[in-house]
Amino acid sequence: MMDKPLYIHRFRYHFSITKLIFWALIFLCLIYFFFCQAPSSSSTSTLTSRRVLWGGPDWESRVLKSARPRSRAGGHVVLVTGAAGFVGTHVSAALRRRGDGVLGLDNFNGYYDPSLKRSRASLLERAGVFVVEGDINDAKLLKKLFGLVKFSHVMHLAAQAGVRYAMKNPGSYVNSNIAGFVNLLEVCKSANPQPAIIWASSSSVYGLNTKIPFSEKDRTDQPSSLYAATKKAGEEIAHTYNHIYGLSITGLRFFTVYGPWGRPDMAYFFFTKDILKRKTITIFEGPNHSTVARDFTYIDDIVKGCLAALDTAKKSTGTGGKKKGVAQLRVFNLGNTSPVPVGKLVSILEKLLKVKAKKVVLPMPANGDVLFTHANVSLAQRELGYKPTTDLQMGLKKFVRWQAVMKYSYDKRYAKAVSGPRFECDKGSFELRFPITMVFNFFGKLFSLVFDGWSWWWDRITEDNVIRVLTTVLATTLIISWCAWLIKKSRTPPLPPGPPGLPVLGNLPFIEPDFHRYFTKLSQIYGPIVKLKLGSKICIVITSPSLAKQVLKDQDAVFANRDPPASALITSYGKHDIVWMPNGPEWRQLRKIFVRDMMSSSILDACYGLRRQEVREMVREVYKQVGLPINIGEQIFLTILNVVMNMLWGGSLHGEDRRIVGVEFRQVVGEIVEMLGKPNISDLFPVLARLDLQGIKSNTKKLVSWFDRIFDSVIAHRMDVDVANESETKKENKEIKDFLQFLLDLKNQGDSKTSLSTTQIKGLLLDIVLGGSDTTSTSLEWAIAEILNNLEIMRKVQEELDEVVGNDSIVEESHIPKLHYLNTVLKETFTHLSLS
Numbered sequence: 078m079m080d081k082p083l084y085i086h087r088f089r090y091h092f093s094i095t096k097l098i099f100w101a102l103i104f105l106c107l108i109y110f111f112f113c114q115a116p117s118s119s120s121t122s123t124l125t126s127r128r129v130l131w132g133g134p135d136w137e138s139r140v141l142k143s144a145r146p147r148s149r150a151g152g153h154v155v156l157v158t159g160a161a162g163f164v165g166t167h168v169s170a171a172l173r174r175r176g177d178g179v180l181g182l183d184n185f186n187g188y189y190d191p192s193l194k195r196s197r198a199s200l201l202e203r204a205g206v207f208v209v210e211g212d213i214n215d216a217k218l219l220k221k222l223f224g225l226v227k228f229s230h231v232m233h234l235a236a237q238a239g240v241r242y243a244m245k246n247p248g249s250y251v252n253s254n255i256a257g258f259v260n261l262l263e264v265c266k267s268a269n270p271q272p273a274i275i276w277a278s279s280s281s282v283y284g285l286n287t288k289i290p291f292s293e294k295d296r297t298d299q300p301s302s303l304y305a306a307t308k309k310a311g312e313e314i315a316h317t318y319n320h321i322y323g324l325s326i327t328g329l330r331f332f333t334v335y336g337p338w339g340r341p342d343m344a345y346f347f348f349t350k351d352i353l354k355r356k357t358i359t360i361f362e363g364p365n366h367s368t369v370a371r372d373f374t375y376i377d378d379i380v381k382g383c384l385a386a387l388d389t390a391k392k393s394t395g396t397g398g399k400k401k402g403v404a405q406l407r408v409f410n411l412g413n414t415s416p417v418p419v420g421k422l423v424s425i426l427e428k429l430l431k432v433k434a435k436k437v438v439l440p441m442p443a444n445g446d447v448l449f450t451h452a453n454v455s456l457a458q459r460e461l462g463y464k465p466t467t468d469l470q471m472g473l474k475k476f477v478r479w480q481a482v483m484k485y486s487y488d489k490r491y492a493k494a495v496s497g498p499r500f501e502c503d504k505g506s507f508e509l510r511f512p513i514t515m516v517f518n519f520f521g522k523l524f525s526l527v528f529d530g531w532s533w534w535w536d537r538i539t540e541d542n543v544i545r546v547l548t549t550v551l552a553t554t555l556i557i558s559w560c561a562w563l564i565k566k567s568r569t570p571p572l573p574p575g576p577p578g579l580p581v582l583g584n585l586p587f588i589e590p591d592f593h594r595y596f597t598k599l600s601q602i603y604g605p606i607v608k609l610k611l612g613s614k615i616c617i618v619i620t621s622p623s624l625a626k627q628v629l630k631d632q633d634a635v636f637a638n639r640d641p642p643a644s645a646l647i648t649s650y651g652k653h654d655i656v657w658m659p660n661g662p663e664w665r666q667l668r669k670i671f672v673r674d675m676m677s678s679s680i681l682d683a684c685y686g687l688r689r690q691e692v693r694e695m696v697r698e699v700y701k702q703v704g705l706p707i708n709i710g711e712q713i714f715l716t717i718l719n720v721v722m723n724m725l726w727g728g729s730l731h732g733e734d735r736r737i738v739g740v741e742f743r744q745v746v747g748e749i750v751e752m753l754g755k756p757n758i759s760d761l762f763p764v765l766a767r768l769d770l771q772g773i774k775s776n777t778k779k780l781v782s783w784f785d786r787i788f789d790s791v792i793a794h795r796m797d798v799d800v801a802n803e804s805e806t807k808k809e810n811k812e813i814k815d816f817l818q819f820l821l822d823l824k825n826q827g828d829s830k831t832s833l834s835t836t837q838i839k840g841l842l843l844d845i846v847l848g849g850s851d852t853t854s855t856s857l858e859w860a861i862a863e864i865l866n867n868l869e870i871m872r873k874v875q876e877e878l879d880e881v882v883g884n885d886s887i888v889e890e891s892h893i894p895k896l897h898y899l900n901t902v903l904k905e906t907f908t909h910l911s912l913s
């Protein structure tokens with residue numbers, strides 16, 4: 078175990094308490110939120126508003142902001158009632174998109190799943206439309222809104238919809254479609270200025286008419302449902318308010334509107350769900366097996382009609398509840414002009430869903446339905462420029478696509494699966510949500526949030542298929558990369574602490590040139606193990622001896638593999654040398670050969686004479702230059718090079734060769750060492766590696782090829798000699814071999830385990846040349862320079878040499894163990910050299 082300083086334990090202790098308190102607080106907040114703030118789902122069982130939350134400065138500022146047109150000049154200021162409804166949402170968004178000020182109003186009743194309405198409202202919220210939660214019957218609220226905002230128009234789309242439901246809950250139709258409408262008109266007539274009103278009537282007002290197509294001039298006095306009757310009543314009421322108070326009113330008779338975000342109570346919507354669930358659907362037929370048909374109208378066409386009606390609406394003429402002149406009163410059909418039998422609707426759905434519907438055909442019950450609808454839209458075309466463009470096939474395709482995306486977020490099965498027991502408290506009833514429920518809800522909400530936006534946007538963007546394909550590819554790529562990144566991140570263990578860095582560059586701009594001082598500073602802040610990000614590479618700095626022991630000794634095998642810089646990859650012949658080869662059996666074999674066989678004491682002893690001879694030659698050379706300047710570094714290098722070359726392949730340089738070739742050798746070695754030590758952009762940003770911006774890779778290649786040529790020629794020469802003197806060589810087998818001979822023997826005779834490749838031999842030779850010559854000569858040059866700068870040290874070294882070696886003798890290797898002071902000087906030199 079690594080010894081940990083006390084402060085780490087203390088820090089952990091404090092950290093865990095803080096963490097505990099933090100999570101406890103989060104948990105309490107969650108409990109509070111889910112128990113007392115969560116919307117009561119009792120709203121689903123009642124059609125009346127659950128609770129009305131309005132008023133207060135924050136609410137008022139949201140109202141004002143939402144109602145403000147984007148550009149102050151010219152934009153309408155519109156109150157949209159039923160804004161969270163199907164048509165209301167689309168119209169509000171369209172108005173807002175073009176820059177009008179739009180305030181929504183909706184009571185979020187439970188006629189169908191209110192969560193769909195909530196989702197539409199949050200979609201609008203994101204588009205900049207605030208939907209006030211309130212009822213059109215709430216006169217106080219309406220007055221408050223009209224007091225705050227001077228609405229130029231009211232788009233009245235709030236209503237109790239659905240034809241057949243009127244038999245179940247007639248009161249709701251009277252409440253919304255008559256009382257609510259009157260309440261709204263009352264407030265509008267008193268407003269100053271009076272707004273122009275555009276409101277949703279219905280094709281159902283044509284009732285039992287048989288003359289087709291339905292025209293606005295046709296009779297509307299035989300409604301077949303209470304729904305139709307309340308809409309017809311609305312048209313009469315509109316006439317009254319127009320006549321008495323001068324309100325400009327436009328009624329729009331919608332013909333079976335369908336599309337994305339539609340109403341789940343409508344046939345096309347629940348047919349789709351039921352077909353997918355393999356549930357049986359009922360198709361109504363008329364008397365004598367006649368078909369029932371509807372003029373299904375796509376939502377986008379309806380939106381265009383609504384906006385055109387709003388734009389062409391004249392101002393109301395009254396003020397303060399008093400009529401000042403004749404005001405505009407209009408009614409338009411907004412249909413598709415091509416009725417489609419319900420059976421045909423089902424077969425389109427079957428094709429789109431690729432599922433055969435289970436269907437039964439039953440006589441249409443007498444519950445308010447009419448046999449067919451068919452709009453004549455010539456008036457709307459003339460006055461509003463209205464022209465429907467989406468046929469049922471295309472419209473249903475869009476709906477099915479939307480529905481496929483939304484399936485999971487509104488599927489009741491999911492809602493049921495995650496709902497918990499219900500309780501009552503003074504804040505109303507609430508549902509106990511277990512953690513699993515919360516998790517489901519959270520992800521459900523997240524899912525729906527994402528897909529709400531997606532599908533909404535998807536329907537808005539151009540029909541251009543190229544853009545659609547490109548968008549899909551882009552989105553898929555982004556999602557896949559994000560998931561891959563998440564998976565990678567979850568698998569990566571946490572990293573040690575470290576200073577914050579910049580994107581892409583990481584800590585590079587902040588690194589100080591004096592590494593040892595900089596790392597000390599970091600360790601004081603972040604502890605003994607620090608993470609630094611250099612470009613895309615992560616570096617870990619360790620500053621404590623115990624951690625260094627862990628890494629370099631105890632866990633050596635784990636940390637042994639290194640990521641070679643570009644230059645080292647070349648000098649190591651692609652990780653084929655002993656320095657960079659990955660830790661494994663091959664590397665262990667190489668190390669064994671190197672330590673046990675090549676560097677054994679018997680071999681080193683056998684080279685003693687050679688070393689002695691070379692050192693004496695150097696001393697002679699130095700002696701010749703007495704009184705003259707001398708390049709001591711060069712002399713040391715040439716001596717060591719001769720020793721190394723002799724040990725490697727038995728060759729050495731003498732006379733003029735020693736100087737000329739030796740100097741070139743030194744230069745090449747020096748340049749390779751420089752390339753190895755130079756910071757390389759390619760190493761920090763591997764994406765740029767191909768560019769080799771600093772030319773380090775190409776330079777290193779050139780330098781290594783210089784050595785490569787020498788190695789090739791020495792190896793080829795040796796192999797030729799070997800063949801010629803095969804019998805001689807066998808005789809001399811027991812004599813001391815040079816390294817090259819030893820390595821070539823391994824290459825030729827070794828079994829599959831011990832055999833070496835020519836590349837590995839060259840890698841090893843370069844390791845020995847670089848490691849043996851440059852490091853030793855540089856260290857000695859430094860040591861001599863330091864001694865020359867410290868006369869006291871020089872005096873002590875000389876005294877020790879006089880004492881151990883004597884004045885008239887030459888230093889031998891046997892003297893070295895007794896030269897304690899000189900040894901210390903060399904060790905000090907190594908310490909300083911490595912720091913610099």
Ligand SMILES: O=C(O)[C@H]1O[C@H](OP(=O)(O)OP(=O)(O)OC[C@H]2O[C@@H](n3ccc(=O)[nH]c3=O)[C@H](O)[C@@H]2O)[C@H](O)[C@@H](O)[C@@H]1O
Nearest residue numbers: 238239279280281331332333343344359360361369419446
């Ligand atoms: O245009 C209109 O004025 C009306 O259009 C729709 O009413 P509806 O046309 O009856 O729409 P759906 O309920 O979707 O019915 C469409 C067709 O499917 C048929 N249907 C309905 C349900 C069913 O189970 N089987 C079936 O064949 C109906 O008879 C009808 O012909 C809306 O629901 C009304 O709010 C709207 O005012």
